[in-house]
Amino acid sequence: MSDPSAATLVDGLRAILGTDGLLTDPQELRLYMYDGSIDRALPIAVALPRSAEQIERIVRLCAEEGVHVTPRGAGTGLSGGSIPLCGGIVLSTARMKSILGVDTENATATVQPGLVNLDLSRHLAPLGFHYVPDPSSQGACTIGGNVAENSGGPHTLTGGVTTNHLLALEVVLADGERVRLGSRAPDPPGPDLVGVFCGSEGTIGVVTEILCRIVRTSESVRTMLVAFDSCRAASEAVSAVISSGIIPTAMEMMDHPALGAIEAFSHAGYPVDAGAVLLLELEGLEDGIDRATQRVADICRANAAVEVRLAADDEEREALWKGRKKAFGAMGRIGPSYYVQDGVIPRTRLPEVLERVEAAALRAGLRVANVFHAGDGNLHPLILFDDHDPEQIKRAIAAGEEILRACVEVGGSITGEHGIGMEKRDYMALQFPQATLEAFRALRDACDPQRTLNPYKVLPSGLGCAEGGKRQKTLTQMQELAHQAQAAGEAY
Ligand SMILES: Cc1cc2nc3c(=O)[nH]c(=O)nc-3n(C[C@H](O)[C@H](O)[C@H](O)COP(=O)(O)OP(=O)(O)OC[C@H]3O[C@@H](n4cnc5c(N)ncnc54)[C@H](O)[C@@H]3O)c2cc1C
Structure with a gap:
């Protein structure tokens, strides 16, 4: 050659x-x-x-x-x-961002890979449908990227991640051959090749078309902000709500350092003095949703909530979500750069691991803010550092590794949704034995x-x-x- x-x-x-x-x-x-x-x-x-x-x-x-x-x-x-x-x-x-077809009878949509995630749900809204996986970056990230990363988001606590919403893919393989995987009908025979492809991070083919599931938008939704004095109390409330049998569609946590940055940016009325805040959402039929919401509020109060606030209307609900979804960007208010980890842990281990996150940052001489999918136990510690200072970069990376080690030690994983890429590549051996690799x-x-x-x-x-x-x-x-x-x- x-x-x-x-x-x-x-x-x-x-x-x-x-x-x-x-x-x-x-x-x-x-x-x-x-x-x-x-x-x-x-x-x-x-x-x-x-x-x-x-x-x-x-x-x-x-x-x-x-x-x-x-x-x-x-x-x-x-x-x-x-x-x-x-x-x-x-x-x-x-440049490949078209919606090629929507079939509401079969609840599917066919899209090109460069379609921005949120544009699909915006297109579906007048039809009463939406696409479930909603990464916080959904205003920018593409569905092709979501497939490659098997992305999740705040609403995947009950809805599942990207792989749960794929029926078929068209992909170009590494030699240039174009193939179709999966089918319109669920559960085609043979190995789940769509599942293999989802999460493969662009290493085994290029996604050129996606047939995904879409779902009817719920009749009713309630969004609640609950403040606590500490992350420990908020974490305990998360476990208490889920073990009560009511599973909110989203349970997001923001800690004290994150709240200051988010409120300065979003002006959504986040309580900046709180030790931690949970953003909870419940969806379902109108009949019964207020009872479930009340029950969740009661459980939070019984677990030391200091404030429970129900969004009064769509405007307040959107403001609360805007704060959460733009939280990473808001970190620019409190640090020049951030290094985010994406470890997953059993949610009952949240209090202990959050303490280890804090300790890792302290050891590195850096600050940390936490904004994460608490219901899934999917942590996102944002280690704040100055990317013009090579020494700080090294310390941020060391703190990140310490955090991932802690996640694996408690039975968790080095990534929930952000993928391995090159950053987590050398940590794969923390989680998988050589034979699996x-x-x-x-x-x-x-x-x-x-x-x-x-x-x-x-x-x-x-x-x-x-x-x-x-x-x-x-x-x-x-x-x-x-x-x-x-x-x-x-x-x-
Ligand atoms: C502020 C912020 C918030 C975020 N919140 C979330 C969140 O809540 N949940 C979550 O899961 N992620 C989140 N992310 C991470 C990121 O947005 C997701 O991983 C997303 O899926 C990446 O999509 P993208 O289009 O930007 O892909 P890129 O970053 O461009 O690519 C990601 C990977 O996909 C591969 N790839 C892209 N397109 C294709 C294709 N067509 N075929 C094959 N491989 C392809 C690339 O090679 C690369 O390996 C967040 C990121 C930011 C910046």
């Missing part, structure tokens, strides 16, 4: 995408170095396909030329999944022996991931290509 120069590759991609479908200007490429994590890497080009046919041709060309392809939705990922770690190209689905690698080898797609992600280095396939260029060669591309500037 001959090494293509950057110019040859770019010519081939332009022949597929036309002049406006490929970015090569170094200034524009810099915008694709990032996602929501703390790593950075520059691609040699960014492809902006408009169709699955174009994706087939791009992936085939790159596979033939030994050039890595990193799929990208909106780049809101929090584990470095869409960062082109070893150069290669970024394949962005930003080898099985993951065998699956990936079967799908992408050349490591064309999103290499160096998910599997710990040393497990074949970091080495790349034999036909792939080395990291140095890829960096050389990136330098060539940069040196050529506007001209190539």
Whole structure:
């Protein structure tokens, strides 16, 4: 295989995408170095396909030329999944954002991968339906990215995560072949290939079309803000509510440092003096919902709630949710940067693990704020640091590792919904025995022996991931290509 120069590759991609479908200007490429994590890497080009046919041709060309392809939705990922770690190209689905069909009788929708999550529910609202998985980033993140990360959100406590809402996928595999997985009918025979694909973080194929379930929007909804003096009291209330048999659709917790930042940003009336706040939501038939809401309020009061406030109308409800959903962005009020972890623990262990989170941050000499899906035991400690200070970056990473170790020790997991990407890659061995990791690698080898797609992600280095396939260029060669591309500037 001959090494293509950057110019040859770019010519081939332009022949597929036309002049406006490929970015090569170094200034524009810099915008694709990032996602929501703390790593950075520059691609040699960014492809902006408009169709699955174009994706087939791009992936085939790159596979033939030994050039890595990193799929990208909106780049809101929090584990470095869409960062082109070893150069290669970024394949962005930003121009594939159509809703191809809605079938309310069968409660399904067919969408392109670049569709922004919230745009689907907005489109469905007049029909009385919505799409359940609602990451807090839903105003920006794409459904393709959600599939790749198996994303959750505040309302997945009762509704389930993305994998529970997928029926079929169209994907382009690592050699450029386009296949359909799953079916319109539930439970097709054979292994659950849609399930295998969901959560694979762009490492075994590129999602080009999604057939998902949609659900009827509930007749009634009640949203409640409950304040406590401490995270411990709030955590105990979470367990008490769930063990009473009433499962709210959402149970979100924000601690004292988070509340100050959120209120300064959202002005939603969050009690900034509280030790912790729970945002609880109940959905169902009008008949009975007030009784259930009252019962939840009583349980919270019995567990030391100092304030229980029911949203009076849709406006107040939306303001409360806006505060929660924009909470990560609000952290800019209290720190220049944050490093977020996504460990999951049995919810009864919340008080103890939150104390360990605080201790880890203290040891690192950094502050921490917590905003998380308490009902699921899905923690999101936001470790605040200054990303211009390499020393602080190191300490933030060390505190993050300590927190993930604590999660695994109490029987939890290193990620609930943000994925492994490159950030958590080397922590996989904390959770999985070597034999399981080898099985993951065998699956990936079967799908992408050349490591064309999103290499160096998910599997710990040393497990074949970091080495790349034999036909792939080395990291140095890829960096050389990136330098060539940069040196050529506007001209190539
Ligand atoms: C403020 C904030 C709040 C968040 N809240 C939540 C939350 O509540 N729940 C949650 O689960 N996550 C949350 N996230 C994380 C993030 O938004 C999700 O992981 C989301 O699914 C990423 O979607 P994206 O389109 O931005 O994907 P990207 O970040 O662009 O990519 C993520 C991964 O998906 C792969 N990928 C993207 N598109 C495709 C495709 N078409 N085919 C194959 N692979 C693909 C990429 O290669 C990468 O590995 C939050 C992030 C932020 C910044």
